[in-house]
Amino acid sequence: MRADAKENYHHLLVAARDVITQQGAGASLRDIARRAEVSHVTLLRHFPTREALLDALLRKSLEELTAKAGSLELSSSPGEALLIWLRDAVGFVQVYSGVVTIMAAALADPQSALHTSCDELRKAGERLLKRAQAQGVARSDMEGSDLFALIGALGWMNDQAPFKPRAEYLFEVVSNAIMVRQ
Template sequence: MATSQTGAPARPMRADARRNYGRLLAEARTAFAEHGTDASLEDIARRAEVGIGTLYRHFPTRHALMSAVFQEAVTSLITRSRELAGSDQPCTALVEWLGAIVTHAGEYRGLAQALMSTCRDESSALARCNTPLREAGSTLLSRAQSSGTVRPDVSIDDLMQLTNAIALAAEQSPDDPELANRLLTLTLRGLGPSAGPSSPSGD
């Protein structure tokens, strides 16, 4: 059953409302891909052939619209996390999944920054993206820590922030397409037990 922005069951939309909702999502997806997540909401409404009031009735905030646009990608990332949960190399699986998040965030300029700024803000509409991703990542992280390949003091919140920071760095360095991979490789090295804070420098 669909839910409202507050989490309560949502009443079924009329046919015209469903049509407007679909148009707005399609145009927002295109606009975000072309112009970034700060694309004009007025322009999105115009391209969807509805008034700005109609947009705000469906999506009270920009973050609410962003969350709806990115739900398909979030579902895909969660599915991938479940596939990787059976890997016999849990640390590699974790980093591969974090790389998938970087790829996803890189599809829309400004998304990484938005996710970073709302990572711990459960009141934001983007929590609909952050929360399930954090839960999926926690499972992969726990497996890696149980295997002894990831330090026990690593938290999923820190990893998500680090991943979004990598995506943001890659976004701001378009002339260096390998930057994200290099940073993820450094992340993999830093997750290991020998990289703990008590380890001697250079180990």
């Protein structure tokens, strides 16, 4: 890739992060191009679809969350590791309004640009959940897809003004429902 193309690519991702953080995952691609001070055609050359742009924007964060799950697997407390990761995952989906719907659709569609990143995240959470279940500190009837759905639900609440003030309380309710108190 030429130097100017690399610069445009990076500039587009920075602009996309800013615009999507403010406007949500449905933000106008034209607004993103304007913020990056490039043409709409330049944006489409780098990211032919909204999903391709979101994949490039979100992939690094999804990979970091997946890697964090791997390091937490080495933790001496499986329950604590699961809750730390769950809180971080919920925090991530709360950054970009509307991303939960896109991630859920991507998980169900193996052809999606975001599918692999979302599936790896789901599997990482599932490993933490299974480790906590093996220690008897998490509900035995949950699956990794349940955990992924709860992350989505908790993230979605942040997008809803009436629920936002209770988001922390509801996170505690959900996390208490996942964990087995001894």
